[in-house]
Amino acid sequence: MFIEPHIKGATTGWIEVVCGSMFSGKTEELIRRLKRAKIANLKVEIFKPAIDTRYDEVNIVSHNENQIHSTPVDHSNKILLMAQDCDVVGIDEAQFFDDGIADVCEALARKGIRVIVAGLDMDFLGKPFGQMPFLLARADYITKLHAICMKCGNIANYSYRKIPNEDRIMLGEKDVYEPRCRRCFELDGAID
Numbered sequence: 001m002f003i004e005p006h007i008k009g010a011t012t013g014w015i016e017v018v019c020g021s022m023f024s025g026k027t028e029e030l031i032r033r034l035k036r037a038k039i040a041n042l043k044v045e046i047f048k049p050a051i052d053t054r055y056d057e058v059n060i061v062s063h064n065e066n067q068i069h070s071t072p073v074d075h076s077n078k079i080l081l082m083a084q085d086c087d088v089v090g091i092d093e094a095q096f097f098d099d100g101i102a103d104v105c106e107a108l109a110r111k112g113i114r115v116i117v118a119g120l121d122m123d124f125l126g127k128p129f130g131q132m133p134f135l136l137a138r139a140d141y142i143t144k145l146h147a148i149c150m151k152c153g154n155i156a157n158y159s160y161r162k163i164p165n166e167d168r169i170m171l172g173e174k175d176v177y178e179p180r181c182r183r184c185f186e187l188d189g190a191i192d
């Protein structure tokens with residue numbers, strides 16, 4: 001389990017990235033860390049891409065229905081503007097943000113803010129998703145979570161798309177995706 005670093009005399013913040021497949025518990029882990037920061041009386045703001053309105057317009061909701069209030073934003077620049085006097089910033093579904101997101105996280109960390117970013121590391125083809133590789137490269141701390149393969153019960157790293165659609169962005173839940181291990185993902189021809 002991730003334990004928050006307590007850096008004596010720290011003058012900068014830092015970036016934490018939580019990644020993994022769908023249903024691996026990224027949103028739950030993000031909510032857990034943010035709720036603990038609130039308990040510590042820190043000023044917390046949470047952002048998600050405006051495109052992700054799967055469960056709720058303004059809340060971040062996990063598959064377990066745990067939730068926390070968030071602000072939907074259509075560009076990463078807005079996070080920089082809106083998070084000026086925060087102690088902790090949470091960002092969910094980071095794979096959907098534009099290519100400014102890593103610089104925004106870096107700028108926030110330099111201001112002394114703790115930045116916690118959650119996102120899908122791979123898309124339905126098993127390819128690195130959006131800006132996630134760049135966020136992972138620049139993170140101070142990384143947590144990779146795993147779901148359970150829906151075919152065999154092993155640890156799952158991949159998000160298998162069950163319906164034929166080649167668009168990279170396709171919002172959905174269990175109706176569209178299921179977590180799979182490497183073997184079960186490859187068996188159905190998801191990797192070329």
Ligand SMILES: Nc1ncnc2c1ncn2[C@@H]1O[C@H](COP(=O)(O)OP(=O)(O)OP(=O)(O)O)[C@@H](O)[C@H]1O
Nearest residue numbers: 021022023024025026027028062063064147148179
């Ligand atoms: N196959 C599965 N493996 C693990 N957890 C599952 C699975 N199917 C459903 N769940 C539920 O999903 C919860 C995790 O949901 P959460 O919203 O945190 O995932 P996530 O990684 O943020 O997913 P997404 O990328 O779709 O947003 C688990 O605690 C569990 O209750």
Ligand SMILES: Cc1cn([C@H]2C[C@H](O)[C@@H](CO)O2)c(=O)[nH]c1=O
Nearest residue numbers: 122123124159168169170171172
């Ligand atoms: C795996 C994958 C998920 N998604 C979506 C489904 C969910 O709405 C969201 C992950 O929580 O991302 C895509 O848009 N493309 C993909 O390749």
Ligand SMILES: [Zn+2]
Nearest residue numbers: 149152181184
């Ligand atoms: Zn499997």
